[in-house]
Amino acid sequence: MRQYDYIVVGSGLFGAVFAQQARENGKSALVLERREHIGGNCFSENYEDTNINVHRYGTHIFHTNSEDIWRYVNRFTEFNRYQHRVLTTHKNRVYAMPINLGTINQFYGLNLKPCEVDEFIASKREGIANPQNLEEKAISLIGRDLYEAFIKGYTIKQWGCDPTELPAAIITRLPVRTSYYDSYYNDRYQGIPVGGYTPIFERMLEGIPVETGVDFLEDRDYWHRHARQVVYTGPIDRYFGYSEGRLNWRSVKFEYERLALEDYQGTSVMNYADVEVPHTRIHEFKHLHLEKAHTPNTTVIVREYACIDNERPYYPVNSEGDRRRLKAYQELQRREGRIIFGGRLAEYKYYDMHQVIGAALQKARKVMRGEPEAAAVETAGN
Numbered sequence: 001m002r003q004y005d006y007i008v009v010g011s012g013l014f015g016a017v018f019a020q021q022a023r024e025n026g027k028s029a030l031v032l033e034r035r036e037h038i039g040g041n042c043f044s045e046n047y048e049d050t051n052i053n054v055h056r057y058g059t060h061i062f063h064t065n066s067e068d069i070w071r072y073v074n075r076f077t078e079f080n081r082y083q084h085r086v087l088t089t090h091k092n093r094v095y096a097m098p099i100n101l102g103t104i105n106q107f108y109g110l111n112l113k114p115c116e117v118d119e120f121i122a123s124k125r126e127g128i129a130n131p132q133n134l135e136e137k138a139i140s141l142i143g144r145d146l147y148e149a150f151i152k153g154y155t156i157k158q159w160g161c162d163p164t165e166l167p168a169a170i171i172t173r174l175p176v177r178t179s180y181y182d183s184y185y186n187d188r189y190q191g192i193p194v195g196g197y198t199p200i201f202e203r204m205l206e207g208i209p210v211e212t213g214v215d216f217l218e219d220r221d222y223w224h225r226h227a228r229q230v231v232y233t234g235p236i237d238r239y240f241g242y243s244e245g246r247l248n249w250r251s252v253k254f255e256y257e258r259l260a261l262e263d264y265q266g267t268s269v270m271n272y273a274d275v276e277v278p279h280t281r282i283h284e285f286k287h288l289h290l291e292k293a294h295t296p297n298t299t300v301i302v303r304e305y306a307c308i309d310n311e312r313p314y315y316p317v318n319s320e321g322d323r324r325r326l327k328a329y330q331e332l333q334r335r336e337g338r339i340i341f342g343g344r345l346a347e348y349k350y351y352d353m354h355q356v357i358g359a360a361l362q363k364a365r366k367v368m369r370g371e372p373e374a375a376a377v378e379t380a381g382n
């Protein structure tokens with residue numbers, strides 16, 4: 001086998017962006033992917049003969065405030081004009097999320113004006129001086145009624161435990177909008193790639209050899225011998241053989257259903273706030289692509305269930321123990337030296353897509369062109 005400048009482990013956004021940048025800078029790269037498809041958790045494909053593009057690992061909305069990241073990603077796709085709005089069903093009625101003036105007026109049967117919201121919410125708060133858990137914290141921020149309707153059941157389903165058992169620090173604030181503004185993201189740029197996400201990866205990886213169905217860790221010495229440097233985007237604890245213990249992840253299970261209906265729920269994502277309903281959300285993907293014709297009288301929905309599953313990592317649990325273990329792994333990583341670790345699994349960090357693109361561009365520009373670190377990164381939470 002020939003020698004490569006980089007062997008990139010993982011074809012998700014971090015790996016694909018890094019490999020693309022390597023090629024653009026005249027370096028050779030080989031991408032190894034454990035799954036049978038490229039694109040990591042952004043992978044999307046058309047469902048059977050429906051022409052409905054489904055996101056296999058949950059609905060992905062692209063959004064960013066960074067001109068640099070937006071310009072970069074637009075080299076590989078055109079975006080439609082989709083704007084994300086989240087709705088939630090509570091006791092068979094549908095409300096806008098995050099809580100806004102419409103949610104409050106509908107829930108309480110009122111017609112408050114924006115200038116009256118703060119005072120109204122303040123009258124609902126219970127004065128808990130030093131909240132000891134998530135429930136107390138939430139009640140101290142928005143009052144018991146809104147907490148029990150919109151936060152409690154959803155949290156129990158997501159975390160698999162009672163909110164009184166969760167630390168108050170999980171939430172610092174619960175946004176309450178004093179207007180009817182119901183767009184989920186505030187970013188300057190937002191949309192869904194017109195052909196779905198997978199073509200972005202096909203274009204980024206054009207001219208770069210990719211081997212799918214290959215687990216780098218099963219033969220790491222072999223691959224190391226054929227690369228000047230390895231870029232690893234898999235789970236950091238697995239890389240080190242779980243020597244410092246396992247990092248915990250929350251996960252989700254998806255249940256697909258094809259229905260002979262034009263439209264099941266009238267929106268792309270519907271949350272279910274009540275604990276009696278076992279799923280947390282229903283996705284209906286055709287609503288992400290209003291520009292596209294789908295097979296008539298057909299829709300595909302996916303019920304999402306939350307669970308804890310370290311084999312299918314989605315969201316870092318990030319408990320105190322996890323943070324301790326992560327530190328120990330980062331120390332091993334520093335000693336290892338010769339490898340670049342990047343992306344959500346290797347950094348044990350919840351990254352949105354624009355953030356992982358920013359992190360990969362920054363890393364690639366630094367190692368290949370010697371540019372300073374600050375180039376493209378947008379901070380978490382944008």
Ligand SMILES: Cc1cc2nc3c(=O)[nH]c(=O)nc-3n(C[C@H](O)[C@H](O)[C@H](O)COP(=O)(O)OP(=O)(O)OC[C@H]3O[C@@H](n4cnc5c(N)ncnc54)[C@H](O)[C@@H]3O)c2cc1C
Pocket residue numbers: 009010011012013014015032033034035039040041042057058059060061062063214215216217233234235252314315342343344345351352353354356
């Ligand atoms: C349910 C859900 C919804 C989301 N929705 C949004 C959204 O709406 N908007 C948004 O901006 N972001 C969203 N995200 C975040 C987005 O999915 C991530 O930012 C992005 O996928 C991270 O890319 P990555 O390259 O770091 O990781 P990944 O996509 O996980 O890629 C890592 C790849 O490495 C491969 N790999 C691991 N170990 C090995 C090995 N040993 N050998 C070979 N290959 C290996 C894996 O198979 C995987 O393909 C969502 C995430 C989840 C979980």
